Amino acid sequence: MNLKTLAEQLGLSQTTVSRALNGYPEVSEATRLRVEQAAEQFGYRPNSRAKGLATGRAMMIGHVIPTSNKHEMVNPVFGDFVAGASEAYAKFGYDMMFARVRDGNTEQAYRELLAKRAVDGVVLQGPLINDSRIALLNKMGLPFVVHGRSTGVSAPYSWVDVNNKRAFQRATEFLIDLGHRRIALLNGLETMDFAQRRRDGYVTAMEDRGVPVDPALMRAQEMTEVFGHQETMAMLAMDHPPTAILTSSMITAIGVRRAIEESGLKMGRDISVITHDDDLSYLKNGRDVPIFTALRSSVRNAGEIAAAMLAELIDSPDQPPMNRMLEAELVVGSSTAPAPRD
């Protein structure tokens, strides 16, 4: 069933039917009603490609996923972000597509998306330090929102980010206030902008309080469970093991806990742990009492905000870039305690 046959059924022109369906004023109420009922009855939906061709709008948002980093798409944080975003897209009538891209040349992918007119805008996830994609997107004039920011990029752009520096600074101060001085940082890959900022917050707090920063206590890698376990085991075997561990993700924290318990120690007594918690829906930080003391910030919520921002940006492209800084909440769980005396 297409517009033409529907119009024939109704004995109306395509013009009138189209207008009736799209809410234009120059159609009589009676006709509109008749058209709407017929459309309903025949299950008519405009062909999205034809509509897109005629209007120049794809009603589609793109997400480009580099294949190089095998983990990116698979990353549970990614999943929650996308879940939030897609829910918001739906509200604005957009669909969401993923373009998977072979190794590194994501820039090419954005170019193609634009050249093919496949999307009305894109969301850039996981920005690196000095991420060249931002300048590219700006140049191309394709509306976009970044989840996170990119240190080193000076041109303005729209972003939604959590205040990673302040969050990790606070957590570090919290630990220092509890008497800890040997505080380890299990960070995400430090080519990622967010990891850099977290490190920055950690270092700033340490220096502000005059606690020496020991590079041996700082590790950065993909945030897996195994990473948390492995580095914790290694550090617990040191001459001066840390008394507290700050980690960048719940998953890593779970590995940390496993290592602590495997070593016959007790988390929240012998060793304190604070983790960043993206408030993933399937991996909650306990029920009533949080398991881990954590910096909580819902990544799903960030996804919703980013999506709404992008929709707005697409509607009025000439407006200046929009920014939104989210603050992480420090929730105190049972994984932190005063530093043990020695």
Place this chain on the structure above:
Amino acid sequence: MNLKTLAEQLGLSQTTVSRALNGYPEVSEATRLRVEQAAEQFGYRPNSRAKGLATGRAMMIGHVIPTSNKHEMVNPVFGDFVAGASEAYAKFGYDMMFARVRDGNTEQAYRELLAKRAVDGVVLQGPLINDSRIALLNKMGLPFVVHGRSTGVSAPYSWVDVNNKRAFQRATEFLIDLGHRRIALLNGLETMDFAQRRRDGYVTAMEDRGVPVDPALMRAQEMTEVFGHQETMAMLAMDHPPTAILTSSMITAIGVRRAIEESGLKMGRDISVITHDDDLSYLKNGRDVPIFTALRSSVRNAGEIAAAMLAELIDSPDQPPMNRMLEAELVVGSSTAPAPRD
């Protein structure tokens, strides 16, 4: 840059340029080369909507995500499956889109996807028992592949599934062979087809070996960490607590381990645990030595297979449905041991 201006630049007709670019034989090699170079130089990509309109192919695969079940999209298993699928789609030239759908009426979503001609095919994830969507898709004639199967649906359809029954049967037998008789099952929601099959495998093994099935040891819910923790705590407080726990996901297993350790017991000595392991890339089951004894089957791999199957189905729609049964591998880790004497 569109076809028309590109053709003008070259002094050729649109027809010739189009044919040259699409590899038709009736274009001289010299011309083809010239056209390709120009296309490259100007960064020309055919407008996907126009192309789709002309060819009747969307070059897009749809995934419909019900909003009702908040966890579905967010589910890490979902993420890995989709990562595998999208990689395969890319190989076949397809893009992937998600349609988020308000509560329950996913059927409407499929209808719309078809009416709008937005996709060439869909992948159905997380089939329920007696899932009505399968009959609908069959009736609509939209090519589709199911990840999993649906008990109660008799009409043939294409699917990729892991042999859940056999896997859980084997795991249960393995535990029985170790002397366990009080074996708990922490299953996923039993409206899900896979959960039903797993339960079936478990019960079959128990009955075959003459071990009484205790309903108090069978729990089914969304597979979160908290669920694993909570139910394990509850069961450990029973008069006759289980000596072994069989669980449906790594995440739940992690909660189980937490509960075991919190209770002062040791996993793999006091209590044995076997989990299903979807081989998620960010949540590996240990490095060299598996943490958990597990039934391993890569869901990412399943995604790749489903995608390839669907591509094939779209190419030749008249072929009979395709099926692919995957077997889970039983890897023995350090979470299982002979049942303790009492």
Place this chain on the structure above:
DNA sequence: CTCATTATTCAAAGCGCTTTGAGTCAGACT
């Protein structure tokens, strides 16, 4: 009763591509 005005409706053009059916042209064959 005429003419301007407003309210509806319509035919046709255009979005950018593919594909059909029809040339054109050189060379091969009678």
Place this chain on the structure above:
DNA sequence: AGTCTGACTCAAAGCGCTTTGAATAATGAG
């Protein structure tokens, strides 16, 4: 020289929609 091929190329139609500009019908004013 005339015809037939085969190799290329092209103009134009069509995919299903929106939108422009025009036509028609209904209404009200003079």
